[in-house]
Amino acid sequence: MRGSHVIGEAATRAGCRFYAGYPITPQNELPEYLSKRFAELEDATFIQAESELAAINMVMGASMAGVRAMTSSSSPGISLKQEGISYMAGTELPAVVVNVMRGGPGLGNIAPSQQDYFQATRGGGHGGYRTIVLAPHSGQELVTLTMKAFDLADRYRLPVVLLGDGLMGQMMEPVTFPDPIDPATLPRKDWVLGGAKGRGGHLLASLLLDPSKMEQHNWKLARKYAAIRERETEHESYLLDDAVLAVVAFGTAARIAKGAVNRVRKAGLKAGLFRPVTLWPFPERQLRALTPRLKHILVFEMNLGQMVEDVKLSIGEQATVHFYGRPGGIVSTPHEIAEAITKLCYRYDLG
């Protein structure tokens, strides 16, 4: 199945019953799929909104009414949605936001790129909030991470971003799906709008004019974020046990890097791959644990170097961090990365 369709089917099976979106390439196949898929379900709503702003706010409303809701867009559209995402973070509302990244800044192009790492992992909008960010690297992972995104969003009551790119969205790959979840069996949410009888109304708002109340609320959010950092990091280690050099990459870039690692291994160079699956929270401890044994780390991204900052924050002075990136939407070949690895190995005499 095509990546975009995989996300749609996985969301449906995760119990998502509300989707609002606005057209933008290269994510159009996802709403296309859901418009058909949701029509087969009696309890699901698909709506094409009048703008990205409307779409995110419709998702906010649906989330307030208690259903699992999702929206998707591509870089410039995600920028438009940031206000709503910030409101959802402030009001503590669950939702899944799919970003099929394109090259930027501005309108950019529609080629695969990873230019939105900063935007996604730093919250993206105003007010110092965080969203959980998941970066799939294969068709099968689109299934597991999409379904996981809905669970995480509900568990922690925050928006979860699924960060892919044009390649993940367009590529066809065979996948297997788990059995669908019946939305009726999901845990009840006791904070939603569902009628105020006998309990006093619920007011869902992110406006707290009293500074001490605002501070209280922000400390509450901070404790939640700390708990997420503690529990929810996920990463993949590939051939790192005996490695002398680790490549750090996520999403599509990680897939290419894996190919490069395989190639240099054949040539006798001991390289491995560290792939963060959660970009926020970043698997800092797990990466730091590789040092000081590993002296050299090569970060490969399809941008000008964004995750490289998180890598440096994680390992401090324990190892030297190198960077290789292609920012324009050109997809590097494994050969290109293998060459970069080989150069480093010769330069620093890494056996």
Added chain:
Amino acid sequence: MEISQHPYAEFLRTEMMPNIWCSGCRIGRIKNAFIEAIQHLGYDPDTCAVVSGIGCSSRITGYLNLDTIHATHGRAIPTALGVKLANPDLKVTVMGGDGDILGIGGNHFLALGRHGHDLNVFCMNNYGYSMTGFQHGPTTPLGARTITTMGGSPYAPVNPVAIALAAGYTFVARSTSSHPYHLMDCMISAMKNRGPSFVEILVPCMLFERRNKIKSLEALFLNKAKIKETLSEEDVDQNDFTKEISLGIFRDTPVREKPQLSLVKSAKKKAVKTYRVNFRSRASGIKYIQIRMEGTGGQGIVQGGKTLIHAAMNMDPKLNSTLTKRYGPEMKGGSCVTDVLLSAQPIDYPFVEVPDLLLMMSDIVTKERGGAVIINDKGTIVADESMVDLSLLDGLPSTVKVFGVPATQIARDNFRVVVANNVMMGFVCKTTSIIEKNCIKAAILKSAPPGTEEMNLAAFEKGYEFGKP
């Protein structure tokens, strides 16, 4: 009087009182009219939700003891629509000001009329952005002074009722906060209407009065407004408090029936004939094959790739496979490339680097590349003779196998041009024997539009006849 003795205490969050509205503001009266309307209709507060954006009037949600949302500035309508669609049992009302609903949220206001969902939009028009100190807004009268139009507003105001009528709202009314019983009646009728309902509520603002040296806007409303039983088109435009204001219900129609007919001709349903091709799955022994199909958009290049990947999966479900494609922004006529990889190992890089099998439906891609043909030294090229300039293939190493088949010509002569890709599939199937015949036929059936199965399979067979084993 203690706040707990307020006649509507049951509907209010008394702990939030006193409210933040200026003395002399009439928004509180509108809030009371809304509570009375709910009581009059006998609605269970349990089934009512109110959504507001940002602004003076949007503060109503903070004081109503219902399930309420204080949403983003201008986005109250989409948020409310989200609630309504996710929980259709709720009666959802949007309350907001002119800046929120008609200014920043104008597009959503228009779209709701088109969407036709059962929401009530109560728009309090106080002629500007009051909460921030009174800047001019979409309804500020021509010449009115605000803190951003100190010399008098040079902009003509919009007429909210006229917009709502044009946008397709099924209920449209105008009232003021100075006519509370009329306002309540309008709200009741609006809530009874099953489509999108809009009530414009004129409300005086102290800041507007002061800036423009109006003694009492309320007095003007009472003086100039006329409640009318029936309203004409002229009444739509009579909304100027210096001249005449027409109040009443402009439209109250049942919600539109969903139209049955679209402009697309409906396909006649014939007796469905089912086609079936049985195939046998087995371990294929394929280690790593890179297949590229290239040509001109509209030739079925992507479809051909899909047929190949589905066929490969039919034959050996354990194979790893990927399909990627690249084409220009145009749907037809541009260059188009589809890459299919089949591999026993997980696939890292999902594009073809050097094809083992190159299927050329036209030469547009090669010509764009300056005539260079990229192919594995031991690879195979199958070119559509009727579309490809074969001289491009001269000078390739002798180890490369080159076949030609006039696929497009065959398709045009026997069937239709669109099945040329399946003629190609048939030829490739017999010539290369990478994938078994029945596996490809099953894959073709899977994606062939209903009614064209026979033609697509026949095209495949025709290509197969031409094949050179």
